[in-house]
Amino acid sequence: MDEFVNKGLELNGSDAADIPKSGSVCRISVEGYDTSVHAFDVELTLRKHFSSCGEVKNVNVPEDFVRGILKRCAYICIVGECALEKALQLSGSDVRGWTISVQASPFHRPMCIDPGRALVAVAYLSRQEYRMMVTGYDTSLPELDIQIGLCKHFSTCGEVTGVLIPGDRRTGGLNSKALVTVVGEGAAEKARELSGCDVKGWDITVVGVTDLGAKRNRSSSCTYIFALILGNKLLNLSLVWWFLFRSFFTYEVESSR
Template sequence: MDTYSSCKGSALKEPFNSEAAAKGKKKTSTRITVRISVEGFNPLRPEDEIKSELINHFESCGDIIRVDVPTDPFYDSDIGDWNALVKLAPEEEEEEYKAAVAYKKSLCADLANDKRFLFGIAVLGYDTSLPQDEVESILREHFSSCGEITHVYVDTLDKCTNIYFSKEEGEASALDLNGSKVGGFKITTMRVATVRSNRRSGPGTVGSCIPAHFLEFSRENTKKLEDYMTEWRAKARREKDSALRKHNTFKASKRARG
């Protein structure tokens, strides 16, 4: 059994679609779709459990198309042992949500397709009192004989370093250095979770981890998302103002023509 490191954190999640919730509902010729926002639940509870309770609580209101991330509160609604706060989400919020989700997906796709992170190991046991750049330099030299190194990430918090190679043979050779010494310290090597080595065999697969480089770049991607949405909102405001000016100009022209 392979052992993977960096099984922490959370991945960017896609919207949840409930086909089961939509089954058995009578179709009508006229259908109005409304999105509501819900919050107030315990965020530490399992996500699937929260989604299931939301579906059960709101299914009497009509067809449930999607359950996704909650937003701002409006009124209380008792759901078992917790209160949900609900409000109608405006059209602008829905468009903003879609833009954010689309950009998150693009960031995830970029990481998933980055060939630098296909083969890698995690290294522990080295002298963690050394500066970060010195640790990287020493470990690069120690594993240089294994093959081309594409990326090194020194995690000073977890006292662990992830080293990636261009080929699978490099990863295998690096794993064989388990128990070797670096500066008098006996190191431990193990396979790090990657997109390639950590593919799920199906929904609910046990023992799978988030690829380590997803965690490494999570803060950077959060900043990218914040910057992108700041620009998106500014552009949306400009387009709205432009449309309003054109509308007012058209109305004024129409009045002038009598």
């Protein structure tokens, strides 16, 4: 099974002057959602809510790693005619009982370091994370609706961090097997217990489970933490060069002994 990758744009601020004049692409900031809800759940909800404004290219829901909750502001990139105007009209609308606030957001900002992410890097290595292959959903439905349904179904097992539904080259539609990534103690066993349950008329079945935590722990901890930090853009280029120089210098000293 291919590894699920959930990418996000890191944006900040709210200056409409930074939005391109074409009117076909925009980035917005959204506040008002429940910060105690898991990030992927909020991401799917916001994707659904703003889908009427155009093609939602990216949703970034930052996390406050120190407090263990979400940050209060999410960032969304939308492509479509008059996308910004349509998105701003949704400010004050109700989403799952949340009253959201929408503002224009700039395209550029200086890269910043989130010290909280480094604090949880070691804990990330030991967390129980599983990727499950599931089947039984209705492939004729929109991909986003299936993702929301599977996320809600497996949320009782732990934190759902991703739902990937590949395309089917033969039919041109969606594949009948999806990959659901869940974090939590005993998540795999809980998911197997849900296998065969009826979900909106779907007979969801778990056909395979991969223990990502076990695979991760077999890798070098230092290498993984370094890659994790780089992947999340927590270090600027000067710090990266410092890390590489220090590693090389340490190696030379050890080799000369």
